[in-house]
Amino acid sequence: MKVLSKHHSMLDVSGTPGNWDFTVVSTITSNQGWTRQSPTVFTSETYFDLAGMAMEEQTIFPQGITVQRGSFPFMVGAIPGDFYLVWDYLTSIPLDLNDPNVISQLLYVGQGYPGTVLNFEHVLYARGQRWVVDLDTAQQALLKADEFQYGSMSPTASDRIYSYRIVQIGVQAASTATQVLTSNARHLMQVDTKEEPLYQHLMRLKRSYDLQQEPDVD
Numbered sequence: 096m097k098v099l100s101k102h103h104s105m106l107d108v109s110g111t112p113g114n115w116d117f118t119v120v121s122t123i124t125s126n127q128g129w130t131r132q133s134p135t136v137f138t139s140e141t142y143f144d145l146a147g148m149a150m151e152e153q154t155i156f157p158q159g160i161t162v163q164r165g166s167f168p169f170m171v172g173a174i175p176g177d178f179y180l181v182w183d184y185l186t187s188i189p190l191d192l193n194d195p196n197v198i199s200q201l202l203y204v205g206q207g208y209p210g211t212v213l214n215f216e217h218v219l220y221a222r223g224q225r226w227v228v229d230l231d232t233a234q235q236a237l238l239k240a241d242e243f244q245y246g247s248m249s250p251t252a253s254d255r256i257y258s259y260r261i262v263q264i265g266v267q268a269a270s271t272a273t274q275v276l277t278s279n280a281r282h283l284m285q286v287d288t289k290e291e292p293l294y295q296h297l298m299r300l301k302r303s304y305d306l307q308q309e310p311d312v313d
Contacts, residue, residue: 096158096219097286103139103260104128104285105279108179112266115144115275130192135264136202138192141255143284155256157248159285160185160220164278170174171274177266178222178227178240179275184259185220187283192259201261207245217254220246260283 104127109118115134119126126140145155162183169175182201184190190197190212200211207218225241260280266272 097288098244099143099284099286101141101143101258102280103141103258103282106262106277107139107274108264109136109274111270112268112270115264118274132192132198135266136197136198136265137262139192141258142204143258144188144254145256146254151161153288154250154252156250156289157219157284158286158287160246160248160284162181163220163281163283165281166278168237168278169276170228170237170272171235171276173228173272174267174270174271175228175230177270177272178225179277180263181224181226181277182259182261183220183280183282184218184255184257184261185246185284186218186259187249187253187255188214188217189255189257189306190259192261198261199261200262206231207247210259216247216249218246219248219251219253220244228275256284274277 105125105127106129107118108115110116113134115131116124117129128141130138130140132138145234168179170179180202184201184206186206190206192198192199197212200206205209205221205223206213207215207221219277222244223242224236224239227240229238260282262273
């Protein structure tokens with residue numbers, strides 16, 4: 096049994112509604128690895144390097160996947176109804192986050208569902224959360240209003256597992272928000288490894304290779 100982890104820093108952005116951009120508060124704790132995809136959408140990506148296991152022709156069997164959070168999120172100057180959404184994905188096939196269609200699928204459909212570039216098998220884990228400002232908590236304290244999770248936890252012979260975090264900010268026209276600071280996060284996997292029969296292992300490798308060359312759209 097092995098425990099693997101990957102870190103995503105907190106995202107700290109400031110500006111005016113419709114014109115958000117990065118403000119780096121600390122080069123150590125925030126905005127490390129984040130990319131601005133649009134005025135309100137930001138992405139962070141990394142991967143688990145499993146090349147050593149792949150060289151030994153071992154298959155990875157996920158036993159548990161979770162997301163840990165190390166801080167509280169908040170908004171400055173926000174009004175009730177302002178929010179941000181955050182998605183966490185672990186996949187065995189890479190995603191092109193520079194493709195607007197992929198971003199749209201991540202935000203509005205969910206990778207692994209029909210019409211997306213990945214199928215269910217290759218989305219090992221996904222989680223979405225909605226953090227909102229309401230009348231009771233006022234500006235800085237956000238409430239988690241909704242959360243969902245899904246994923247196949249399927250075995251993989253890939254030499255990488257890809258780790259993504261996506262944030263979408265939603266502010267109203269009347270909002271006076273000046274800053275959004277998300278929590279930092281850790282993607283944590285508990286996995287077993289074992290050697291499969293050669294034919295089964297080769298077929299698993301072929302399936303991963305085929306999908307990386309031409310994404311599967313169900």
